[in-house]
Amino acid sequence: xxxxxxxxxxxxxxxxxxxxxxxxxxxxxxxxxxxxxxxxxxxxxxxxxxxxxxxxxxxxxxxxxxxxxxxxxxxxxxxxxxxxxxxxxxxxxxxxxxxxxxxxxxxxxxxxxxxxxxxxxxxxxxxxxxxxxxxxxxxxxxxxxxxxxxxxxxxxxxxxxxxxxxxxxxxxxxxxxxxxxxxxxxxxxxxxxxxxxxxxxxxxxxxxxxxxxxxxxxxxxxxxxxxxxxxxxxxxxxxxxxxxxxxxxxxxxxxxxxxxxxxxxxxxxxxxxxxxxxxxxxxxxxxxxxxxxxxxxxxxxxxxxxxxxxxxxxxxxxxxxxxxxxxxxxxxxxxxxxxxxxxxxxxxxxxxxxxxxxxxxxxxxxxxxxxxxxxxxxxxxxxxxxxxxxxxxxxxxxxxxxxxxxxxxxxxxxxxxxxxxxxxxxxxxxxxxxxxxxxxxxxxxxxxxxxxxxxxxxxxxxxxxxxxxxxxxxxxxxxx
RNA sequence: GUCCCCAUCGUCUAGCUGGCCUAGGACACCGCUCUUUCAAGGCGGCGACACGGGUUCAAAUCCCGUUGGGGAUGCCA
Numbered sequence: 325x326x327x328x329x330x331x332x333x334x335x336x337x338x339x340x341x342x343x344x345x346x347x348x349x350x351x352x353x354x355x356x357x358x359x360x361x362x363x364x365x366x367x368x369x370x371x372x373x374x375x376x377x378x379x380x381x382x383x384x385x386x387x388x389x390x391x392x393x394x395x396x397x398x399x400x401x402x403x404x405x406x407x408x409x410x411x412x413x414x415x416x417x418x419x420x421x422x423x424x425x426x427x428x429x430x431x432x433x434x435x436x437x438x439x440x441x442x443x444x445x446x447x448x449x450x451x452x453x454x455x456x457x458x459x460x461x462x463x464x465x466x467x468x469x470x471x472x473x474x475x476x477x478x479x480x481x482x483x484x485x486x487x488x489x490x491x492x493x494x495x496x497x498x499x500x501x502x503x504x505x506x507x508x509x510x511x512x513x514x515x516x517x518x519x520x521x522x523x524x525x526x527x528x529x530x531x532x533x534x535x536x537x538x539x540x541x542x543x544x545x546x547x548x549x550x551x552x553x554x555x556x557x558x559x560x561x562x563x564x565x566x567x568x569x570x571x572x573x574x575x576x577x578x579x580x581x582x583x584x585x586x587x588x589x590x591x592x593x594x595x596x597x598x599x600x601x602x603x604x605x606x607x608x609x610x611x612x613x614x615x616x617x618x619x620x621x622x623x624x625x626x627x628x629x630x631x632x633x634x635x636x637x638x639x640x641x642x643x644x645x646x647x648x649x650x651x652x653x654x655x656x657x658x659x660x661x662x663x664x665x666x667x668x669x670x671x672x673x674x675x676x677x678x679x680x681x682x683x684x685x686x687x688x689x690x691x692x693x694x695x696x697x698x699x700x701x702x703x704x705x706x707x708x709x710x711x712x713x714x715x716x717x718x719x720x721x722x723x724x725x726x727x728x729x730x731x732x733x734x735x736x737x738x739x740x741x742x743x744x745x746x747x748x749x750x751x752x753x754x755x756x757x758x759x760x761x762x763x764x765x766x767x768x769x770x771x772x773x774x775x776x777x778x779x780x781x782x783x784x785x786x787x788x789x790x791x792x793x794x795x796x797x798x799x800x801x802x803x804x
Numbered sequence: 805g806u807c808c809c810c811a812u813c814g815u816c817u818a819g820c821u822g823g824c825c826u827a828g829g830a831c832a833c834c835g836c837u838c839u840u841u842c843a844a845g846g847c848g849g850c851g852a853c854a855c856g857g858g859u860u861c862a863a864a865u866c867c868c869g870u871u872g873g874g875g876a877u878g879c880c881a
Contacts, residue, residue, distance in 0.1 A: 373880065450806080453806095501807075501808075505807050540809070541876070543876080567810085635809095635875090642816060687843090688844095763840060776841095779841075
């Protein structure tokens with residue numbers, strides 16, 4: 325059996341879209357599952373939308389997600405170059421071959437002419453298609469137009485006779501189109517760059533792509549591609565059109581309503597493993613109730629047969645849950661290391677590394693994203709001079725609470741070894757001595773130690789804080 | 805407008821070769837519990853086969869239609 329070769333072919337027009345990441349992921353998974361090759365090809369044929377930074381960042385994002393390509397601009401490979409802008413001669417040659425065969429022709433119509441044509445057609449309730457007027461141009465006509473300084477585009481010719489084109493889609497089955505609904509598609513633009521339709525066919529063939537896994541929005545243009553394969557005498561790849569990722573209102577996922585770029589989720593503190601796991605489950609499922617998968621497990625389980633046909637809404641709540649799953653499984657040291665970019669002041673982190681790690685272990689189960697860690701750690705690292713919340717300030721100002729703090733200082737000072745258990749024991753003595761109990765004891769005690777009204781279980785906080793810090797805070801409260 | 809795709813809880817989905825489905829799981833929501841705080845955790849609850857026709861002893865599962873949603877209709881990808 326031939327080696328599976330699949331590609332992800334984004335255009336560098338901005339940040340990598342979540343939908344793009346999912347397409348890349350499915351291609352990656354399919355390649356890995358079948359011992360194939362995953363290729364990255366940069367479709368930079370639209371110079372008007374080109375964003376210089378985009379390509380590099382896009383590749384960084386793939387790396388971040390753990391799905392770096394086997395062949396592509398950075399890694400190279402035997403089928404390069406991997407930028408379409410560097411493959412112009414190949415497209416030109418294909419276009420010329422088609423023109424020589426009478427399967428393509430130069431078209432001199434201006435965009436104004438085309439706009440008008442479409443408007444008129446729409447007004448009459450007709451399908452909007454190029455009417456083919458430039459097909460009839462004689463060599464003399466063309467020469468005259470060339471001499472006028474016009475640069476034509478190259479359009480493909482549709483079959484004379486109406487014909488049924490069948491796309492064999494691995495996900496949707498056979499999908500039939502009638503060539504009478506197709507258009508004399510532009511293949512080469514007047515700037516000499518190819519359109520997507522020509523470039524994708526030429527490149528997929530040249531790069532020996534066996535399977536095209538791409539978003540469903542491409543399904544309607546697949547018959548054009550099939551026609552081109554036939555015109556050029558090439559064997560088309562197999563197609564699988566992936567269900568779309570949707571906004572809450574079920575329209576195609578886009579900016580406007582929430583974040584759609586991978587960068588945005590990285591910046592919010594989502595873990596790549598969680599994001600990948602989450603989007604893998606959008607449009608695909610393993611067939612049982614498992615939901616948490618490593619990349620390796622996804623590779624083992626993945627199959628095109630289990631991709632479904634319906635578009636999937638990108639649900640942030642579930643992503644949060646998924647991220648939390650991964651957050652809670654992280655080794656604490658790693659958690660802290662990954663969260664570094666989210667600390668406003670790294671020096672605090674460095675000065676208190678051991679404390680930070682112990683404290684991170686305490687708050688870990690309740691973290692949703694990496695970005696949550698700094699704020700959750702605040703009560704462990706709080707500056708003694710920092711202003712207090714009004715209700716904390718009021719409570720700590722009470723004589724009764726000063727006495728409580730005094731009692732705590734005495735009895736906690738004697739705790740040995742230091743820890744949650746010793747703290748509990750000592751607090752029993754404090755309870756007897758002060759006569760305080762229940763909420764009257766525990767809420768002020770919490771405030772004495774953490775200077776906050778809420779937080780993780782106090783014994784755990786105390787254990788993580790350590791003897792010295794805890795006692796220091798208690799003494800400060802005792803003195804008022 | 806035209807063409808194409810799709811249709812199970814609010815969301816992601818299981819169900820695909822019809823009977824094991826009084827439709828399972830997860831997220832969200834609600835309740836209880838644990839916790840002398842807030843979360844997290846544990847337990848439970850709410851909640852769907854779009855509609856109408858067929859086919860069949862039997863349909864969420866097959867067929868047709870309707871409705872609804874989406875996508876495509878660019879010298880963008």
